[in-house]
Amino acid sequence: MNAAASHPPTGPSKSDAPVLQAVGLSKSFGPVEVLKDISLEVRAGEVHAIIGENGAGKSTLMKLLAGHLQPSRGELHIDGETVTLADPVEAERRGIVLVHQEILLAPDLTVAQNVYLGREVGNGLTVDDRLMNEGARRAVRDLGAEIDPTVVVGRLSIAQRQLVQIARVLLVPHRVVIFDEPTASLTPVEAEALLKVIAEIRTKGTAVLYISHRLQEVKQIADRVTVLRDGRLVASRQAAELQPVDMAMLMVGRDVAKLYPDHQTAAARQTVLEVEDFSVPGFAQHASFKLGRGEILGFAGLVGAGRTELMEGIVGLRHGRGTIRLNGTPVHFPNVDASLKAGIVYLSEDRKGKGLLLAKDLRTNLTLASLGRFVRGLLIDKGKETAALDKAIADFDIRARRKDMLAGQLSGGNQQKLLLAKMMLLDPSIIIIDEPTRGIDIGTKEQIYKFIAKLASEGRSIIVVSSEMQELIGICDRIVVMRSAHIAGEVAGNEMTEDRIVVLATGVKSEEAA
Amino acid sequence: MTDLAANKPSARISWRNIDLAAVAPFVALALLLVLGAFANPNFISIDNLLNVLTRSAFIAIIAVGATFVISSGGLDLSVGSMVAFVASLTIMFLNSGAFAGPGAMLAAAVVVAILIGAACGLANGLITTLGRIEPFIATLGTMGIYRGLTTWLSQGGAITLRSPDIQSLYRPAYFGSVLGVPVPIIVIVATAALGAFVLYRTRYGRHVLAVGSNEDVARYSGIPVSRVRTLAYVIQGLCVAVTCLLYIPRLGSTSATTGLMWELQAITAVVIGGTALRGGVGRIWGTVCGAFILEIVGNIMLLSNFVSEYLIGAIQGAIIIVAMLVQRSLARR
Numbered sequence: 001m002n003a004a005a006s007h008p009p010t011g012p013s014k015s016d017a018p019v020l021q022a023v024g025l026s027k028s029f030g031p032v033e034v035l036k037d038i039s040l041e042v043r044a045g046e047v048h049a050i051i052g053e054n055g056a057g058k059s060t061l062m063k064l065l066a067g068h069l070q071p072s073r074g075e076l077h078i079d080g081e082t083v084t085l086a087d088p089v090e091a092e093r094r095g096i097v098l099v100h101q102e103i104l105l106a107p108d109l110t111v112a113q114n115v116y117l118g119r120e121v122g123n124g125l126t127v128d129d130r131l132m133n134e135g136a137r138r139a140v141r142d143l144g145a146e147i148d149p150t151v152v153v154g155r156l157s158i159a160q161r162q163l164v165q166i167a168r169v170l171l172v173p174h175r176v177v178i179f180d181e182p183t184a185s186l187t188p189v190e191a192e193a194l195l196k197v198i199a200e201i202r203t204k205g206t207a208v209l210y211i212s213h214r215l216q217e218v219k220q221i222a223d224r225v226t227v228l229r230d231g232r233l234v235a236s237r238q239a240a241e242l243q244p245v246d247m248a249m250l251m252v253g254r255d256v257a258k259l260y261p262d263h264q265t266a267a268a269r270q271t272v273l274e275v276e277d278f279s280v281p282g283f284a285q286h287a288s289f290k291l292g293r294g295e296i297l298g299f300a301g302l303v304g305a306g307r308t309e310l311m312e313g314i315v316g317l318r319h320g321r322g323t324i325r326l327n328g329t330p331v332h333f334p335n336v337d338a339s340l341k342a343g344i345v346y347l348s349e350d351r352k353g354k355g356l357l358l359a360k361d362l363r364t365n366l367t368l369a370s371l372g373r374f375v376r377g378l379l380i381d382k383g384k385e386t387a388a389l390d391k392a393i394a395d396f397d398i399r400a401r402r403k404d405m406l407a408g409q410l411s412g413g414n415q416q417k418l419l420l421a422k423m424m425l426l427d428p429s430i431i432i433i434d435e436p437t438r439g440i441d442i443g444t445k446e447q448i449y450k451f452i453a454k455l456a457s458e459g460r461s462i463i464v465v466s467s468e469m470q471e472l473i474g475i476c477d478r479i480v481v482m483r484s485a486h487i488a489g490e491v492a493g494n495e496m497t498e499d500r501i502v503v504l505a506t507g508v509k510s511e512e513a514a
Numbered sequence: 515m516t517d518l519a520a521n522k523p524s525a526r527i528s529w530r531n532i533d534l535a536a537v538a539p540f541v542a543l544a545l546l547l548v549l550g551a552f553a554n555p556n557f558i559s560i561d562n563l564l565n566v567l568t569r570s571a572f573i574a575i576i577a578v579g580a581t582f583v584i585s586s587g588g589l590d591l592s593v594g595s596m597v598a599f600v601a602s603l604t605i606m607f608l609n610s611g612a613f614a615g616p617g618a619m620l621a622a623a624v625v626v627a628i629l630i631g632a633a634c635g636l637a638n639g640l641i642t643t644l645g646r647i648e649p650f651i652a653t654l655g656t657m658g659i660y661r662g663l664t665t666w667l668s669q670g671g672a673i674t675l676r677s678p679d680i681q682s683l684y685r686p687a688y689f690g691s692v693l694g695v696p697v698p699i700i701v702i703v704a705t706a707a708l709g710a711f712v713l714y715r716t717r718y719g720r721h722v723l724a725v726g727s728n729e730d731v732a733r734y735s736g737i738p739v740s741r742v743r744t745l746a747y748v749i750q751g752l753c754v755a756v757t758c759l760l761y762i763p764r765l766g767s768t769s770a771t772t773g774l775m776w777e778l779q780a781i782t783a784v785v786i787g788g789t790a791l792r793g794g795v796g797r798i799w800g801t802v803c804g805a806f807i808l809e810i811v812g813n814i815m816l817l818s819n820f821v822s823e824y825l826i827g828a829i830q831g832a833i834i835i836v837a838m839l840v841q842r843s844l845a846r847r
Contacts, residue, residue: 317734337736346734354730359794360723368724369735371717379715422735 017080018043019207020065020096020176025074027060034060035231038074042176042224047198047208049218049239052228053251053441058211059101061228062178065209066098067091095175099182101211101439103161105168107154112136114153115168139167143197157304159190166197177201178209183217184439188469188498189302189506195221213441215244227251252443259446260474261453269293271328272461273344273430275314278322283309285485287322291430291461296452298476299465300501305482307465308349311432315339315346340369345423349434349465351412355419358408362400363389365407365418370425392421397447413444420451431455434465449475469498481505534844539787539803539837546810553818564696566813567806571698572597572757574805576776577783578709578798579635579753583649584784585713585796586746587726590638591653593754593780595660597773600630601758602664602673605768609676616679627755634660635751639744657777665770674767681766688763698760702802705756710798712749722746726793782830783808786837807833 018041027035035057042048052058063069065076067085075082078094085091088098105114112129115136120127136149145163153161162182170177179198183191191214198221202208212218218225222239227250235250242250269292278287284306291297299307313320316333324331326342333339336346348354356365363385367374374385389403396417400410407418416436423431436452437445452475456462466472472479478492481504489504491497550557557563576593583590604627613619634656641652667673675681690697713719721742724732733739761772785791786807787800811833812826821829 335736335738336734337738340736348734350730353728354734357724357727357731357794359727364720364724368720368731368737371720375717380717380720 016043018077019079020209021077021080022061022065023075023077025061025064025071025076027057027064027069028072033072033231035064035071038228038233040226040233040236042207042209044175044205044207045202046223047202047210047221048224048226049210049212049222050226050228051212051215051218051247051251053443056228056251056441057231058228059180060231062098062180062209062211065091065176066096066178068098092172092174095173096178097169097172097174097176098178099166099169099180101180101182101184103158103165105153105161105165108152110150110152111140111147111156111164112149114164115139115149115171117168119171135171136167139171140164142170142200143167144193159186159303162186162194166194170201174206176207176209178211180211181213181439182210183212183214186303186467188467188502191217213439215247218247219244229253248442251441259442259449261450269295272326274323274325274328276323276325278310278314278320278324280306280309280313280318280320283318283485284313284320284482287482287487289480289487289490291463292477293461294456294459295478296456296462296464296476298472298479299463299482300467300469300472300479301482301488301505303467304484305505306485307482308434310482311346311434311463311465315344315432317346340426340428343427343429345369345426345428345431347419347423347431347433347436349438351415351419351438352408356407356415356422359406361404361406362393362398362410362418363403366392366422367425369422373425388425392418392425396421396451411444412438413440413448416440416444416448417451420448424455428460430461430463432463432465435467436464437466437468437471445471469501472501473497483507535788535841536797536800538840538844539797539800539807542786542837542840543803543807543810546807546814550810550814550817553814553820557814557817562813562817564699566809567702568696568698570805570809571702571760572773573776573779573783573808574702574802575705575753575757575760576750577780577787577801577805578705579750580780580784581709581787581789581796581798581801582713582722582746582749584781584789584791585726585793586722586743587729587793588642588649588743588746589653589781589791590747590750591650591777592634592638592657592660593750594773594776594778595657595664596631596634596751596754597757597761597776598664598768598770599660600627600634600755601761601772602667602768603627603630604758605673605675605762605766606667608680608762611677616677616683619677619680620684624759627758628752631751631753631755631758632748633751634754635748636744638751639747642747643740643743661770664768664772668769670770672767672769675762681763684763686763688760701756701760705753706798706802709749713796713798718742718745723794723796726796728794779805779808779830782834785834788841804837 021041023039025035025038026033038061050058050061060069064071067088067090076085077083083094106117109117112133116132121131122128133149140147140163143163143166145160147156147160147164153164156164183194186194195217198208198210210222219239224236225239225242225247226236227234227247229251271290272293273291276288279285287310301307309318312318314324316335316339331342333342352358366389367385371380374381392398393400398414398417398421400414407415410418436448440448452462452464464472464476473496478490479496479501480490481488481501483505488507491500547558580590580593604623607626608619608623613622638653638656641647641656642649645652687697692700713722721732721737724737725739725742729739783804784801786804788797789795789801808830811829815821815823815826815829
């Protein structure tokens, strides 16, 4: 590890002795070994990225380091001293804090109340709201954001909640901060801001462990990169030595140069869906666009630009006003049932909250939206359902250890495949898919892109809403960009570049936006 | 990672795949039977057991309906009052002499009870879904309304079935038996079997569990969430009506205190039976088992001299807490 000299400069407080060191960590759940013999170290003033596909063991490793889980074998050293982290409280006491991937805040409490939850400031009897509001405002401002500390968290956007969560964690005196995919639900602009925050934390001499799927980010922020695959450490190198494509290869164990499938862009397409002057009160105003047969249409924009709400309005999940023409005929969908019957399906960005019943098995989830097809007389035909599950598992390559496992036990990528399979049972002609690859590893992403291209080649029309611009550019024929509830513009062909999209999404020239 | 962590049971050998939480109430019932036999040899006699099961009928049948409401993510506190209300109206109808013969009168009364029960359930359902009021509050309101209307109808006294012809014709509905099995027990089994069929085998039942499990997922899947919920309350109302039809021949009269606290006993039976109060999981046969357990505990206390029977309420209260603790510890395995 003495290659430290070749690092980019990372601040004065950087030292050579590791703050936190893992030696031969292994973790088994029953007979399943999810982590095997992992050794790594992180130094003060260093960002150490941990990358790997879903199921590679990244989150388990982080949980071991933060005291949420105990290793089956191996040791942890802090400042060279062997320690046992019995629980997260002890880890925090030793200065190791974890920023969870999921947002764990009380939605009915204010920003300040959340930031200080469990460590309220006061005189012992009453709490000092003014002091905490001021402290929370400062903590959030340190992260480069301005959020009113007296607003309840339920009213904030996902990105703002993420910042509040980070502010809350950083309030603990810390030496090692672990970020578990912090940018997964952020737009590029927000992610960029967060990376600056992390760089800031590093210069203060804090050691940072950083998990992410976004390899560009890793390349940008990390000093050192450790790659996990199937619970093993396959490489640990200086970030300077690795390009994103190398990282991807190490993660997947094969060449992933061709992430996006070929997709023929037809010149003239028959319009199947025409949305005209459509508004979803409070979220989208006067939106008009057309979707052609077999077309893949992207929807780009910042989180909160109203993309999701526009789609939900179109399919009848929200109240909307305006004209929708399906194959030339004006239609109105008072509820989702109506749009499903018309052959339009919407796959929510919130897979776990709105897409799948996590506590139910795969079969129940698969047939939930199309149960009518599995009913004989009054009875549900479980044999037919099981046959459909077998077919879905084969068609969509759903990797389930057991067919009777619960949807919540699948990895994110396999959940997305299951959700796709569930909606495809309705044999839709129009598929609206919101954040199709959020929180999904590269290997599965590639598969999802292939599915989308295949569905389009079958003559189905597809709308992809995504915050990942590269993904939209890679798979779409055209991209509509939304900015604060309006459609800001549309790009196609050679115009589909990140710069053009950012300009439209933010309303400022790219130099200013950066 | 996370899926692996949650997937511990994947390596279990087959007999351990049995859902312990589902079996627990039946094990508890068996243990109680053994305990009862030790406490008093009379307990285990067929006559006593049939008697106990017969007396559990009211709660068991109401609780089958409550299983639907609770597993759809709702709650109905009004069932006890609803029994008083529906039974009172049905007796008043029987006293009205609208039809000539006692047989025709009874047949019409069955229809009347069912219609009133369904209407009461529908009211609960519409108030919670269309009115968007928390089920706890909505049914707390109708609980007061149904009880108050009963008190008003009876003018604070009792409403009694007057015609002796109807009484003697109706009596076997509670006191009769078929092939040695008392009618109420047959009704329990029939209601539960029908309930289990609907909940486990039909599309509507699947929708109930989906709505209770995650309302958003159900909505995004095109399931008419409000209709599913409302129908669950109607099913509850129908179960109350069936209970009333068994209740009237037993005592032949109702008063303002009829069915008092039955809602708590019904919810207790549902929870003991393994249905999750947060919705998404429903166990009809567990619920029936829970109702048996409640009645058997009372019976053992009566037959034995260890504990004063005045403590029955306290013991039943303790049972619900113990049942929850046991289920949670089983779920963690």
